[in-house]
């Protein structure tokens with residue numbers, strides 16, 4: 399009886415079924431939600447997700463990641479830094495040629511917190527031009543460096559007709575988390591509509607390629623489909 403009363407009290411304090419019901423991508427991670435042209439997930443019950451890779455292209459890891467994506471025939475989205483795209487144009491071209499989406503991540507990974515409007519806008523425009531020149535395609539997505547998404551970042555990107563893309567799940571690969579930890583983070587937070595944050599540019603050694611080799615086949619087995627961010631947002635039912 400005492401145990402039953404404790405259970406009743408616990409249910410009043412922690413209404414678990416309600417929490418589980420609301421436990422969609424929107425509420426799970428980061429608390430960004432969707433607002434004014436800023437997206438952290440798609441509102442869908444279908445098992446579609448988007449892998450995203452920031453800060454590249456990288457001399458070594460971009461190719462390793464592209465090889466894995468090719469092996470499983472899945473598409474992803476790369477938010478590139480203009481400076482790195484200039485350094486590794488062949489890798490940027492490969493990303494595009496293999497059907498992945500490319501988004502703008504500023505020219506020098508500058509945050510809107512640390513710069514004025516004209517400088518921030520010119521970082522976006524410069525990178526836009528580099529992507530267009532190398533791939534022949536105009537990017538339509540922007541991800542703010544470090545996720546610093548203030549009014550200046552939103553306004554500047556929106557003026558250029560970009561959608562601003564945050565994420566649902568931060569794998570923390572940037573902190574050199576272990577392959578096991580990355581896998582656990584993804585598996586405990588992923589659901590239909592999730593945008594998952596990885597990096598193809600990390601100081602060595604990167605755990606990302608190994609983690610992907612483990613996670614992708616597992617999620618495919620569970621029925622998830624991997625799409626680009628623009629495709630994912632087309633599933634949004636709002």
Ligand SMILES: [Zn+2]
Nearest residue numbers: 452453543544
């Ligand atoms: Zn970044």
